[in-house]
Amino acid sequence: MQPLRLSTRLLLALATLSLVATYFLPLWEIQLWAPQYPEGLNMKMWLNRITGDCDIINGVNHYIGMKTIKAEMFPEFKYMVYLVGVIIAIGFLPVVLGRRRWLMVFVATLILAAVAGMGDYWRWSQDYGTNLSPKAAISIPGMSYSPPIIGYKSILNFVAYSGPDRGGWIFIVVGVVAVGLLTTEIWLDRRQLKK
Amino acid sequence: MNKRFLLLAGLAAITGAGLLTGCKPKQLIAPVQSGVAEKVYVAPGKYDEFxxxxxxxxxxxxxxxxxxxxxxxxxxxxxxxxxxxxxxxxxxxxxxxxxxxxxxxxxxxxxxxxxxxxxxxxxxxxxxxxxxxxxxxxxxxxxxxxxxxxxxxxxxxxxxxxxxxxxxxxxxxxxxxxxxxxxxxxxxxxxxxxxxxxxxxxxxxxxxxxxxxxxxxxxxxxxxxxxxxxxxxxxxxxxxxxxxxxxxxxxxxxxxxxxxxxxxxxxxxxxxxxxxxxxxxxxxxxxxxxxxxxxxxxxxxxxxxxxxxxxxxxxxxxxxxxxxxxxxxxxxxxxxxxxxxxxxxxxxxxxxxxxxxxxxxxxxxxxxxxxxxxxxxxxxxxxxxxxxxxxxxxxxxxxxxxxxxxxxxxxxxxxxxxxxxxxxxxxxxxxxxxxxxxxxxxxxxxxxxxxxxxxxxxxxxxxxxxxxxxxxxxxxxxxxxxxxxxxxxxxxxxxxxxxxxxxxxxxxxxxxxxxxSKKFYKIEANNHPYVTKSEKDARVVREGNVVHVYMTAIRSHLAPDNIEGVKIGDEVYFHVTNLEQDWDVPHGFAVKGSGNAELLIMPGETATLKYVPGRVGIAPFYCTDFCSALHQEMQGYLRVSPAGSDVPLKFGIGETAPTAK
The missing domain is CATH 2.130.10.10 (YVTN repeat-like/Quinoprotein amine dehydrogenase)
Structure with a gap:
């Protein structure tokens, strides 16, 4: 029943609290550039909506028969706000109960959420990039228009970038902090035991 | 404790870096090579190739x-x-x-x-x-x-x-x-x-x-x-x-x-x-x-x-x-x-x-x-x-x-x-x-x-x-x-x-x-039905309610430049012949209140503006293309009288201009 140090609990409280900001910041962004879009087109994913140049992107994509991007397409937007609420609640368990086991639960939850989130994004991007309308004006056999999962990718004359936005970075930092705190706790406990 | 602060500082740095999201890839920036300017520069006085x-x-x-x-x-x-x-x-x-x-x-x-x-x-x-x-x-x-x-x-x-x-x-x-x-x-x-x-x-x-x-x-x-x-x-x-x-x-x-x-x-x-x-x-x-x-x-x-x-x-x-x-x-x-x-x-x-x-x-x-x-x-x-x-x-x-x-x-x-x-x-x-x-x-x-x-x-x-x-x-x-x-x-x-x-x-x-490339039209070859080949032929002719103005333009006057006797209900045709016979001396023509437009007349050419006067009074006209040092003076007046008025048709320039009664 390893108790958590006070400083760990305070830092964890701060980190968990910062997750509230993800309600007000975009989590993920996709950017597209092409010669005719020098300013770039972007799309930002929030907990409950998509913003950005969706209309222009939909306009570009109608040639090749991609689905029109609309918030209603994503059931995720209906429950993600609650999921993050649950994650925040789990984050406060080790803070309040002060036990290392609960910190482990929180770390596991964050990793699980990250894997599930990326998996969901991959599934969505695959469907979007390959499941094209048979009535499309332009069709290139075997061509996939899926955006990259993370980083840069060339799609015809477009260069696409996909990566975390501010909300996503907060998640990543909270994850790193949680893992860091857990590691330091274990490391410090072991050092004490040796003494 | 110091180590923990270092760790936190490191995390803060990662966060900062994270805020700099997707940057515009280099391959999309316009590739203009050096030395291209001289390939498109046509020096003053020189001509393009195509x-x-x-x-x-x-x-x-x-x-x-x-x-x-x-x-x-x-x-x-x-x-x-x-x-x-x-x-x-x-x-x-x-x-x-x-x-x-x-x-x-x-x-x-x-x-x-x-x-x-x-x-x-x-x-x-x-x-x-x-x-x-x-x-x-x-x-x-x-x-x-x-x-x-x-x-x-x-x-x-x-x-x-x-x-x-x-x-x-x-x-x-x-x-x-x-x-x-x-x-x-x-x-x-x-x-x-x-x-x-x-x-x-x-x-x-x-x-x-x-x-x-x-x-x-x-x-x-x-x-x-x-x-x-x-x-x-x-x-x-x-x-x-x-x-x-x-x-x-x-x-x-x-x-x-x-x-x-x-x-x-x-x-x-x-x-x-x-x-x-x-x-x-x-x-x-x-x-x-x-x-x-x-x-x-x-x-x-x-x-x-x-x-x-x-x-x-x-x-x-x-x-x-x-x-x-x-x-x-x-x-x-x-x-x-x-x-x-x-x-x-x-x-x-x-x-x-x-x-x-x-x-x-x-x-x-x-x-x-x-x-x-x-x-x-x-x-x-x-x-x-x-x-x-x-x-x-x-x-x-x-x-x-x-x-x-x-x-x-x-x-x-x-x-x-x-x-x-x-x-x-x-x-x-x-x-x-x-x-x-x-x-x-x-x-x-x-x-x-x-x-x-x-x-x-x-x-x-x-x-x-x-x-x-x-x-x-x-x-x-x-x-x-x-x-x-x-x-x-x-x-x-x-x-x-x-x-x-x-x-x-x-x-x-x-x-x-x-x-x-043609430089101007020869006045001798001008067969326009309303051409005025010399200033002495400049005149105004009434045919019922249609008035034909045979006008000439040469630096720096329009002839005739005073016209009286036009009445409301008339249709006036200004047939302006540019008498110049040199390259790049067009004249323009505009008259106040014209519902149509202006004219631009090349040397040796005749062009016609239809003008239906809508108001009684004096309508000034002038050359719209800067043609000479005295271009500003290239102007004249049309007198528009009420319908049924007995103002006689008179026109002229200088000594031939209509005089006050």
Missing amino acids: YNIVSGGFSGGVAIYGLPSGRLFRQIPVFAQHPESGYGYSEETKPMLNTSYGTQVWDDQHHVGLSTTNGEHDGRWIFANSNNSPRVARISLETFRTEEIIEIPNSSGNHSSPFLTENTEYAVAGTRFAYPLDDEGSNPDVPIASFKDTFKSVISMVAVEPKTGRLSIGFQILLPGIDIDLARAGKKKSHDWIFFSCYNSEQAHTLLEVNASQKDKDFIVAINWKKCEEYVKAGKGRKSRNPYAHNVWDEHTHSAKSTILNEVTILDPTELKDIVYLMPCPKSPHGCDTDPTGSYIIGSGKLAAIIPVFSFDKMLKAIADKNHEGEFCGLPVLKYESVLHGEVKKPGLGPLHTEFDGKGNAYTSFFVTSEIVKWNIETLQVVDRAPTYYSVGHMTVPGSATVKPHGKYAIAYNKITKDRYLPTGPELTQSAQLYDISGDKMKLLLDFPTVGEPHYAEAIPAALVKPK
Whole structure:
């Protein structure tokens, strides 16, 4: 029943609290550039909506028969706000109960959420990039228009970038902090035991 | 504890870095190399190497630029009124805009074609089409003025025009918007949904008289209702043929964006115009009767005359079996370009992921072998594989137009992927690509349409301008780009703004045009019915309520400059003759309260402004083109009296001016 140090609990409280900001910041962004879009087109994913140049992107994509991007397409937007609420609640368990086991639960939850989130994004991007309308004006056999999962990718004359936005970075930092705190706790406990 | 702070500082740094999200990749930043400035700089007093003759799109005219500087020299009004020159406003030019529907003051000008002799530029004429009300115009390269416009009957949406045959025997026209056509040649009142049964398209061969350039409708070829898009005549061995692209072989009449994009292949329509000529000579075909206007400018009377004609011969290729063949071409072909050797026809399926190259020799063989894959509305369709030279694989998206440098290379514009792709016609391999800013439509390589391209440059006429120049609100100039194609790699040299929305353009070496350029009109040759050849003949003549003012303009006065006795209810015609006989001394004319406009009169020319006075009082008039040091003094007065007034008609200048009673 390893108790958590006070400083760990305070830092964890701060980190968990910062997750509230993800309600007000975009989590993920996709950017597209092409010669005719020098300013770039972007799309930002929030907990409950998509913003950005969706209309222009939909306009570009109608040639090749991609689905029109609309918030209603994503059931995720209906429950993600609650999921993050649950994650925040789990984050406060080790803070309040002060036990290392609960910190482990929180770390596991964050990793699980990250894997599930990326998996969901991959599934969505695959469907979007390959499941094209048979009535499309332009069709290139075997061509996939899926955006990259993370980083840069060339799609015809477009260069696409996909990566975390501010909300996503907060998640990543909270994850790193949680893992860091857990590691330091274990490391410090072991050092004490040796003494 | 210190270690923990280090850890936190590290995390803060990661967060900071994370906030810098996706940066613009380097490969998308415009690649302009050093040393390009001197390639486009034409020093003061020096001349450009090429005239660039560029369609003015929705401006309705044609614009003339210099290359490589990209400087705009002149806008030639053709299918639209043009305030700068008075075209379409002066009484002399109004008939140029006449059609069988009446006067049309603004049309949409798409393509230009420069006259050729034996397939080479001869520097005589520019031909231009109007898309909305189908017309073909001929412009003189001596005067840079529109000399003739002929309306195309039985057609609508004249897009595939005015592309010329090798010896300028014909300028062509084709129907883009298939529409109902009955045997009388009229446009009957039918339901739109009867498209497949009643709608037709025609190809028109507009004959060009070899010496004068005079236009007439040679004959027409009846096609099923498909949308004829672009055209190119054969060259050398394919001299007798002309090729048209078409889309909407689905024969859709609504939501064409989707419904005309369903078939894998539409057609290149190959027409043996020599054979057609023989049939017409042999009296084949039927006559259609449908009015069309023929407007001719006379350089000696400085006036246009419009005549309404009626009769045209139409050939039906379902009866005359050996004049029309269809070659299947992938997905809604747009550009249809023949290479300088006349051996290849390049179809640009604007929705296709390849560029098909057809072989003229294979086409002849397929015709001889009757290698048909079927029929379309009674017309033979040749087998795709039997006419194909090969396909350019993965060239880009949205191929539109192809130009040639005469060295075996083709340059195809790609709208969707916004680039020019250079490829080898024989090997079909892509050899270079260059991005355009943004979304190129048409392209020009000087002389590409001829058997001897001049090469050297490629010009991209872009459909989107965006941020290329200082912004001017929502409405922007159009953007063209000049590329050096003399080396292995295309090099972007220059952006230059263009007027209207340029579609096709040609470029011709200045040496073929500049020496012939007219400087002024000889006053002795002026046969205008209202010319005033000397100032002593300047006068005002009343004919009932019509008043003719025979006015002269010479530095720095208009004669007469005092006119009295004009009354409300009169129609006044100011026939102004510019008596100057020197280069670049035009005079202008404007009168206060004119519901029409101004005039601009070249040396030796006569132009007429119709003026209906609306108010009693003095109406000043003056010269609007700064002509001399005393230009400001080149002014006069017209006295307008009430209707029924007994003010006598008097006029004069200086000592002859009317005196106070």
